[in-house]
Amino acid sequence: MGGPSLRQLHAHHAIHEGGLSGAIDKTEEVEQLLQAGEFEVARQAADHLVDYWVTRILSHADAEEEGFYEEMAGDDPQRRLSVVKLTRDHDILRLIIADIRQELAEEGMTPEVMRQFQALIVVNAIHSREEERLLLEEPRG
Numbered sequence: 001m002g003g004p005s006l007r008q009l010h011a012h013h014a015i016h017e018g019g020l021s022g023a024i025d026k027t028e029e030v031e032q033l034l035q036a037g038e039f040e041v042a043r044q045a046a047d048h049l050v051d052y053w054v055t056r057i058l059s060h061a062d063a064e065e066e067g068f069y070e071e072m073a074g075d076d077p078q079r080r081l082s083v084v085k086l087t088r089d090h091d092i093l094r095l096i097i098a099d100i101r102q103e104l105a106e107e108g109m110t111p112e113v114m115r116q117f118q119a120l121i122v123v124n125a126i127h128s129r130e131e132e133r134l135l136l137e138e139p140r141g
């Protein structure tokens with residue numbers, strides 16, 4: 001699984017950048033709707049944003065765990081440890097998204113939901129940077 005594009009730094013980086021910039025744009029939209037007092041539309045936009053995280057970002061994470069990580073780790077103990085850490089990052093994203101879904105279902109749009117959406121952006125940006133550094137960049141030195 002994965003295909004050659006995951007193994008190539010520039011192609012993989014482009015997937016990360018595209019996913020992140022879409023999430024940032026959509027998060028800003030939700031915030032602007034809230035500021036405008038459009039609570040119903042903001043709620044719908046928040047549901048779409050959750051879908052975006054699942055279909056664009058979590059599906060990428062799932063694909064990596066279905067073979068790419070294993071392939072990149074091989075028998076190298078350092079890389080095997082990196083893959084464990086990177087998989088935990090994916091789990092953190094999944095946990096935050098599950099919390100957002102629960103909060104939206106039980107409380108609707110709250111300031112906590114917006115904090116969680118912002119947290120996703122930060123965690124995902126750090127994760128992508130670390131993934132590229134640990135698995136795809138040439139070792140320096």
Ligand SMILES: [Fe+2]
Nearest residue numbers: 061064127131
């Ligand atoms: Fe990843």
Ligand SMILES: [Fe+2]
Nearest residue numbers: 012060064131
């Ligand atoms: Fe990735």
